[in-house]
Structure formats: structure tokens, C-alpha cells
Amino acid sequence: MSGALIVTVAGLVGIGVYLITARSLSRIVLGFSMLGHAAVLGLLAAGGPAGAPPLAGAASDPSQPANPLPQALSLTAIVISFGLTLFLLALARRQNQITGDDLVEDDLEDRRIAAVDPGQRDYVEESAA
Amino acid sequence: MIGLLLALHLATCGLLAATGRELGRHGLLVAALPPSITTAWALTRIGADEPATATLGWVPGLDLELAFRVDGLALVMTLLVSGIGALVFLYAWGYFGSSAVGVGPFATALIAFSTAMLGLVWSDSVWSLFVFWELTSITSFLLIGHKHADAEVRAAARRALLITAAGGLVLLAGLVVLVDETGVSRLGEMGPISGGGAALVSILLMVAAATKSAQVPFHVWLPGAMAAPTPVSAYLHSATMVKAGVLLVAVGSPILADVAVWTSLGLIFGFGSMLWGAVGALRHRDAKLILAWGTISQLGLMIALLSIGSAKATFAAVSILFAHALFKAALFMVVGEVDVRTGTRDIGELSGLWRTMPLAFGVAVVSAASMAGIPPLLGFPAKEAAIEAVLGLTGAEAWLVGGGVVLGSILTVAYTARFVLGVFGPGPEPTPVHPPRPAMTAPSALLAMLSLAGFVAIGAVNPIVGPASVRIDPQAEVYDLLRWPGVTTAFLVSLAVVGSGLAAGLAAHRLGSGAPDPIGARSVDALIDGVVVGARRLTGRVQHGSLPVYMATMGATVAVVAAPFAWSIDGADIYRWDSPAQAVLAGLMLAAAAVAAVLTTRLGAALGLGAVGIGVAGLFVIQGAPDLALTQLLVETVVVVGFVIGLGHLTRRFPAVGQQWQAVRLVVAAAAAIGVAVALAGSGSSPVGQPPLEALTTQAVEDGGGNNIVNVILTDTRGLDTLGEIVVLVVVAIGVLALAASARPREAS
Numbered sequence: 001m002s003g004a005l006i007v008t009v010a011g012l013v014g015i016g017v018y019l020i021t022a023r024s025l026s027r028i029v030l031g032f033s034m035l036g037h038a039a040v041l042g043l044l045a046a047g048g049p050a051g052a053p054p055l056a057g058a059a060s061d062p063s064q065p066a067n068p069l070p071q072a073l074s075l076t077a078i079v080i081s082f083g084l085t086l087f088l089l090a091l092a093r094r095q096n097q098i099t100g101d102d103l104v105e106d107d108l109e110d111r112r113i114a115a116v117d118p119g120q121r122d123y124v125e126e127s128a129a
Numbered sequence: 130m131i132g133l134l135l136a137l138h139l140a141t142c143g144l145l146a147a148t149g150r151e152l153g154r155h156g157l158l159v160a161a162l163p164p165s166i167t168t169a170w171a172l173t174r175i176g177a178d179e180p181a182t183a184t185l186g187w188v189p190g191l192d193l194e195l196a197f198r199v200d201g202l203a204l205v206m207t208l209l210v211s212g213i214g215a216l217v218f219l220y221a222w223g224y225f226g227s228s229a230v231g232v233g234p235f236a237t238a239l240i241a242f243s244t245a246m247l248g249l250v251w252s253d254s255v256w257s258l259f260v261f262w263e264l265t266s267i268t269s270f271l272l273i274g275h276k277h278a279d280a281e282v283r284a285a286a287r288r289a290l291l292i293t294a295a296g297g298l299v300l301l302a303g304l305v306v307l308v309d310e311t312g313v314s315r316l317g318e319m320g321p322i323s324g325g326g327a328a329l330v331s332i333l334l335m336v337a338a339a340t341k342s343a344q345v346p347f348h349v350w351l352p353g354a355m356a357a358p359t360p361v362s363a364y365l366h367s368a369t370m371v372k373a374g375v376l377l378v379a380v381g382s383p384i385l386a387d388v389a390v391w392t393s394l395g396l397i398f399g400f401g402s403m404l405w406g407a408v409g410a411l412r413h414r415d416a417k418l419i420l421a422w423g424t425i426s427q428l429g430l431m432i433a434l435l436s437i438g439s440a441k442a443t444f445a446a447v448s449i450l451f452a453h454a455l456f457k458a459a460l461f462m463v464v465g466e467v468d469v470r471t472g473t474r475d476i477g478e479l480s481g482l483w484r485t486m487p488l489a490f491g492v493a494v495v496s497a498a499s500m501a502g503i504p505p506l507l508g509f510p511a512k513e514a515a516i517e518a519v520l521g522l523t524g525a526e527a528w529l530v531g532g533g534v535v536l537g538s539i540l541t542v543a544y545t546a547r548f549v550l551g552v553f554g555p556g557p558e559p560t561p562v563h564p565p566r567p568a569m570t571a572p573s574a575l576l577a578m579l580s581l582a583g584f585v586a587i588g589a590v591n592p593i594v595g596p597a598s599v600r601i602d603p604q605a606e607v608y609d610l611l612r613w614p615g616v617t618t619a620f621l622v623s624l625a626v627v628g629s630g631l632a633a634g635l636a637a638h639r640l641g642s643g644a645p646d647p648i649g650a651r652s653v654d655a656l657i658d659g660v661v662v663g664a665r666r667l668t669g670r671v672q673h674g675s676l677p678v679y680m681a682t683m684g685a686t687v688a689v690v691a692a693p694f695a696w697s698i699d700g701a702d703i704y705r706w707d708s709p710a711q712a713v714l715a716g717l718m719l720a721a722a723a724v725a726a727v728l729t730t731r732l733g734a735a736l737g738l739g740a741v742g743i744g745v746a747g748l749f750v751i752q753g754a755p756d757l758a759l760t761q762l763l764v765e766t767v768v769v770v771g772f773v774i775g776l777g778h779l780t781r782r783f784p785a786v787g788q789q790w791q792a793v794r795l796v797v798a799a800a801a802a803i804g805v806a807v808a809l810a811g812s813g814s815s816p817v818g819q820p821p822l823e824a825l826t827t828q829a830v831e832d833g834g835g836n837n838i839v840n841v842i843l844t845d846t847r848g849l850d851t852l853g854e855i856v857v858l859v860v861v862a863i864g865v866l867a868l869a870a871s872a873r874p875r876e877a878s
Contacts, residue, residue: 001813004706006806008715008748012741014802015722017684021677021794022786026731026776028680030738033768034722037745042809044752050707051753056826056836066753068825072842074757076854082764083861089768089775090868102776110674 005045012038025092025102029085036081040074047071130170131183131197131251138163138244145240149233154225156236161218164243167211174204176592182253195260198253198317201596202379205447206250206372208593209454213368214243216572220462221360223568224469235275239361242268246369250376253315255304262300262341265370266293272365273357285353288653292350296340300377303333311384319384331391334381335398342374342428344398345405349649351425352409355417359465362417367424367457375431375450379443379601386438386602395436396526400533402429407540411547411637416464416474419548420457423500423541427453430537434515437530440604441521445514447598448610451590452511455580456496460548462573463493467552470563476548477641480556488570490553495577497549501542503627507583507590510610512538516626517619535626542630543637550638587612681793684801691804694811702813711751718744735772739765756839 012034019031047070054068092102141163149156174181180200187193199207218239225232245264252258267290274286310326311319322330338344343351354366365371378395385391406426410419427449434446466489467482468474483490495506502512516538519531583590591609598605614620671682706712718741725737742765749758786794825838833841843851 001703001809002705002707002711003703004712004715005748006703006809006813008719009809010802010806011719012722013687013805014798015719015726017680017687017801018794018798019726020680021684021790021797023677026734026772028676029772030725030734033738034725034741037741038805040757041745041748042805044749044754044757045809046813050711050751053753053755054822054825054838056830056838065822067822068838068842071754071757071839072847074754075760075839075843076850078757078760078764079854080857082768083858085768086771086865087861089771090865093775094868094871096776104676106676107674110672114669114673116669 001045002049005041009038009042009045012041023103025088025095025104028104029088029092032081032088033085036077036085039081040077043070043074043077131181131199132185134163134167134170135197135244135248137166138240138247142237142241142244145233145237149237152233152236154222154227154229154232154236156233157218157222157225157239160236160240160243161215161222163240164211164214164218167207167247168215171199171204171207171211174199176596187256192314193256194254195248195252195257196254196315197248197251197257198315199251200317200600201598202376202447202600203250205451205593205597206369206376207247209372209451210243210246210250210369213454213458213576214246214364216575217360217364217368217458217462220363220465220569220572221358223566224358224360224465231275235272235358238268238271238275239364242272242365242370246373249373253317255308255314255316258316259297259301259304262373263294263297265365265373266290266297266341269293269354269365269370272361273354275358275361276356279356282356284654285350285356285650287657288650289350289354291657292340292347292653296337296347299333299340300337303330303337306330306333307384316380316384321384321387323387327385327388328390331381331385331388332394334377334385335391335394338374338377338381338432339398339402340374341377342371342432343425344374344402344429344432345425346649348402348406348425349653352418352421353650355415355421359417359461359468362421363458363461363465366421367461368454371424371428372450372454375428375435375446378432378435379446382435382438382443382601392436392438395432396530399429399431399433399436400530400537402426403433403533403537404429404540407537407544410544411540414475414477414551416467416476416479416548416552417461419476419544419551420460420464423544423548424457426537426541427457427500430515430534433530433533434518435601437518437522438602439518439521440598440602441514441518441608443602444594444598444605444608445511445518447594447601448511448514449508451594452499452507452580452583455576455583456499456506456508459492459496459573459576459580460500462569462576463489463496464552466566466569466573469566469569471560473560476551479552479560480554481559482562483553483555485559485562486553486565488565488574492570492573492577493549493553495580496573497545499580501545501627501630502538502623505584505612506580507587508580509584509623510587510612510614513614513619513623514608514610516622517614517617520619520622535622538623538626539630539633542627543633546631546634547638550634554638584612677790677794681797684797688797688800688804691808691811694808697811698807703810708751711748714744714747714751718748731776732773735769735776738772739769742768754839756837 016031016034016038019027019034022028022031047067049066051064051066054065054071096102141160145152145156145160152159180198180203182199183197185195187195221236221239225235242265245261245268248261249258249265252261270286270290273289274282276282277286306326307319307330308314310322310330313319340347351366351371355362357366381391403426406422406424406429409422410426413419413422431446431450431453434442434449464474467479467486470486471479471482473479499506499508502508515534519527519534522530587610594610595606595608598608721737721740721744725734725741728734728737742761746758746761746765749755749761825842828846829835829838829841833845835841835845
């Protein structure tokens, strides 16, 4: 496997994880995008070495053709991560319209559940209140 | 016929579920019908040469089937399940007054239990055995929890369900290994096995049996189950369901008899429960609890006898199983009647009932005498057979086993005597009694008469218990229950047992005793509560509501999961680059990504992302994937435009992040990156096979009619999948449109 691709994928994952742990939705979108790139490149790298485009009958190319299977899978991945990115962007924009910025706040309901003493009997009523 | 009977039961279940509320307690009389018919059928099967069988395909492709087989052993259990069942339904009709509420659902659950129990005892396939085993646990839970307004009752029902269901899982594991070891899934076709696998099967099946049959230390659910209405206690928790464990040991015996751990574990469970149960029966004041602990003790005796493995002991175990169901169900019915007619079951408060409830007293004395093994009742020859079986043993364990059985029998006589004296004996002031309820007395009287008739007409009992013992051990053929064995050693031992037991019982009755705290039950409850509280605490920890922390957790998980790949990295498989251009492009792209990550303006970040996307497209070209490169360029352009349209007008700079969190992010990101690198390098080192290039090429040209293999895969080979993908994109487009078009809230406009 190409060392250059391994480093690239690892680097993109690192940067992607760094970005999705931010509070700003726009940065999270960036991060998801990077992770999407990393996944596709990783898939291709795992499929085998670089080669000629896998076209039937293109015998004029002397090099071994690349593995077409991961390419077909990757196309799906690209398209779906594209859809995800656009949807996240739309969410970020909507969030901005409502709150004035695109920050993701903590879920208050979850905070309340975490704050209730788990030993008490009326736990359910308490956390539902 | 088997299928018809089960269908009849199921139809009755359905009928009662639909009309139970209107029928009220009369539903119980309707429910008594299927068990009565089944009993009649079972009676005609006594002495039949061939077992009745039926097979119902379930998932034929997986070789799963519901196979039933009514052999001698199943026939004994059928007589108990349906015969006593029919009586219990009648008894329950009398037990619940006309004003009782919730009897409709109760009747449904009770007949559902009856159905499940029949399925269990008839099962030949291990899979149907497991399914019906679990169904009895669930219906038992529903029946124990009948008075669910009471927190105590709910706790008892929960305890019973958790212990028996956990035992069910152990059973499943044991059956899986058993089928793996024997190669067949029908119990009747399994031959003896030995070795490590057999030892594992032995442990799993024996533990499963111990949970169901309430053997120490899994017995704690049974005393709690006495919170159920008394008909349930008489039916499930003495005569039938708790016998399922004994049944399992019985059908397991021919397969596992040669495995040492099977025998020793069975003896440990059996004798431990026999003695501890008897001690428990001597300590309690609640008449129902005395009987419950007595049941634990008797079940222990049966399991111990079956585990000994000799034909005589097996025969004795089956005889006791049969006799026990008759007298124990009758005793429970008597206690229920006493409870209903006096309002208490505390032997300290009851007095003088032998005069005021003479019929119930008679039933109790007859049944108790059968329990203590006193002639002329069925319990006597059964107990004689047990004592003879242990006297016949030789070797080191003979003394241990013999001593255990004798001691257990003495204690049994003792708690039996204490029970009769306590409930019916004279006291300072006779307890006031409500009018009699014939519907409650009749079934128990019938059972008591059967205990008597079983002794008098012992020739009718032998064809029932004989074939059942032969099913477990063919050598048991030679044994018969004897009305009068003559003055043998066993008889003398019996005499001594009864004598000393009566003396001990009298002493225990004089002594009186306080109701001990249910320590076992409490610790189980504490354990369950601990799990629940722990789960809540864990939920509070992990479901903290902070998205960044969730994300970081996922990143860290990637690193952890990838770590094992480090062992499969082979340096020889990794080369520097496919071409120098790849390395250069990769470097530039990573730099762009890093810039996009640290830039504090959104527009700059968006441009960085665009640069990364173009770099990825370039890498696709080098890899030999022009379709991907084209798609990538198109997509990236739209994303950057979307980014600028969507967020371009946002506050220009990203907000600052706390220093501590910043450090965590960096560490997690680095760990995830290393993890992915390790996983890639490790997985790349083990090529599974060469890509089927030729096949794919042929397929593309000949089937798909295209030269671009990737395109053919997408549009033809997996065209439906691509259609689904398009649907996803359309949904996304609709979502984006809806979000973009929605009106601005007033505050913002």
C-alpha cells in the first residue's frame, strides 16, 4: 500500500476529528467533509495500487488497470457525503437564522438527566419533569 | 393429536384474551376444558407401545422445527400439567370470589402457561424445548405479578423472571453446545457424550435446571413467588413449572450420565437444596412459605436421585416426582382455602381449625402423610424406593449420599408435622372461619384421594412411572413400586426416619420460631437495584448532552479499535508512493487541510476545503479513477458554493475554544490519525485475493454493454442500489430546500 496515501488518509482523519470536536457547525461541516475524503482515499488505497483507468478494450495502455470495485463503492461514498455536507450546511444556516450564530449548545434535557441522583426511586418522574 | 391439543390450548388462549374481561372468573371454567381433554387423552396413552410424535416445520431452511414426542416421561408430566391443571382451574374459580377483579387476564395467563408447559414437556427438539422453557418463565412472571399494585409483589415477580430467564439463557448456551457435540437436535436421538464439551454442557444444563427448579443458591425466587395467588403456587410452583428443571436433568441423564461433573454438580445442588430447603421450611411461620421451602427440598431430592445415575435411584426419583405433585398441590390448595376462610396463613395465629375445617384437615393429613412417606399413601412406596436406592450404593459416596437422603427425610417429616400442627392444631382461641367453599375443597380432596388410591391400586401407578423411568434408564425396567416390601432394612430405616422426624417436628412446633428475614431475596434485590442505579449513573456519564464530547469519544474509539491492527503490519507490503506526483499532491493537500482547520475566518476555511477537494480529485486521477475525479470536482464546486451561500454572511470569525478542550481535541485527533494509519497499514498487509478483473471486464462488456467497468457496476450490476442513492439525494435536496425556504423567525428579521 502506498505510504503517501496512508499518511494522507491519517492526516485527513486527524484534521477531520479535530474539526468535528468544535462547537461551530461550520467547522463540523468542514470536518465531515475531510473525513469523507479520508474514507474514499482509504477505500481506494485498500483496493490495490494505482493503475490505468479500468476501461475494457483500452489495451493501448501498458500498465495494469486499477481495481474497479473500490472505485464504484467510492463513487457512492462521494455522493452521499456530498448530500450530508449540504444538509449540514442548510442546518447551520437555519441555526444562524434562529440564534444568530451556528454554535451547537449542550442538550439541556441530557444535562438534567445526568444531574438527577440515580439512586432515588422517583427518578423517572424527576427527569421527565 | 398432539398438534390438535396444542391448537385447542392456543385457541382457548385467544378466546380468553378476547373475551376474558366479560367472562370474569368463569373464564377459568372455560380454560379448564383443554387440560381436561388432554388428561383424558394422556390416560388413554398409558401403556402405549410407541410414543406419540408430531413435527411442525418452523424454519425448514435452518433445520429448525418444533418436534414433539410424548414418551413415558412426557406422559407423566402431561398427567401432572393437564390433570392437576384442570383441578387448579376449578379451584381458582372457587378461590376468586365473584367480586374479584382482573380474573379474566389471570385466566388467560394461566391457560397460556398450561400451553407453554405442555409444549415444554412434549418437546423433542432442543429448540422447541428452549422456546417453551422461556415461555413458562414469562407466564410465571405474569402470574406472580397478578396483584401488581403491591411493590413487594412486583419485586418478587421481577426476581423470579430475572433468575429463571437468566437460567434460560444458560440453557440456550448449553443446548447449542449439546447439539454441536452430538450432531443432532432431537433429544431422543442423542447418544451419550464425554470429554471437555460434555463437561461444559453438564455445567450449563445443570445450572439451568437449578434456576428453574429453585435449587440453592438460585432458590431465592421461589419463596418470593408465593406472592402469587394460591392457585398459581399450587400449579406452577409446586406441581409443574419447577419440575421443568428436574425434567431437564432427567432427559439429560442418558446423555451425560458418564460425565463426572454432571453427577457431582447434581449431587451438590440436590443435597444442598434438600437440606437447606428443609431447614427453611422449619423456620418459617407462613404456611405457604413452609410449603415453598419444602418444595425446594423435595426438588433437591429428585435432582440428587437422578444424578446418582443408578436405575433404582432414577426409578425412585420419577416415583417421588409423581407422588410429590399430588400431595404438594393438594397441600397448597388447603393453605389457600385456609387463607381465604380465615384471612391469615400465619401458623402462630391459626388455631383449632381441625374442628372448624374438618374436610380441609382431612385432606391436609392425608397429603402430609404422603409427603412424610407414611403408609397407606403413595408417598410411602416412593420414599421406600429412594431409601432402598441409596442403601444399595457402594463405595465412598454411599455413606454421604445415604446420610443425606436419610437426614433430608427426617427433616421432611419434621416440617410436615410442624405444618399440620401449626395450621390445624389446637390453640388458646379458635380462629373464626368463613363459610366453606366447596369448589376449593373438592379439587384438593380429589388429589388427596388419588394419593390414597395410588397406594391401594398401586398396579395402576406402575404403568405410569415405569415407562417414564425406562425412558431415562432402560435398566429401570425391573423395578416396581411395592405396597408392602416386608420388613427390610429400608423399611426399618423408614420407621426410624418417621419416628425421629415426628419427634423433631413436635419439638419445633413447641419451640415456635420467628419469621426469618429473607436475606437471599434481599441481596438479589440489592443486586438488581445496583445494576439499575449503575445503569442510570452510566447513562448520566455518557449521555451528557455535549456534541463535541460525543465526537471526541468516537474519535478515541477509532484509535482503540484500530490498535490490534498494529500486529498485522508487514513492512514489506508498504511502498513509498505510486508516483512522485502522488506524494507532492498529498503534501499540498494536507497543507491545505491544515490551513482550513486553523483559519479563523469562515470564507478562508471554505476556500481551504475547496483546495483539499481538488487535491483529492488529483489523487483520484493518479490512482486511475477518472470517474471519481470528475465527480469529485463537480461535488467540491457545489460544496464550496454552498458553504459561501450558507455561511458567508455569518459572524466572520470562529469563536475561541477553551485551552483545556483544545488540548483534548489535539490528542484525540492525533490518536485517531495514528489509529487509522495503523489500521490501513495492517489491513493492507493481508490481501485476501486478486481483484476479479477479468470477470468484471467480461461482465461489463457482455452483460452491461459498456466499456467503462465502474459505470457498468454503478448503473447495471448494482443499479437498484444507485437508485436508492438517488432517492437519498432527492430527500436531502428537499430537506435543504425546506430549511432554506423557511421564514426567518421574528427576532432575527
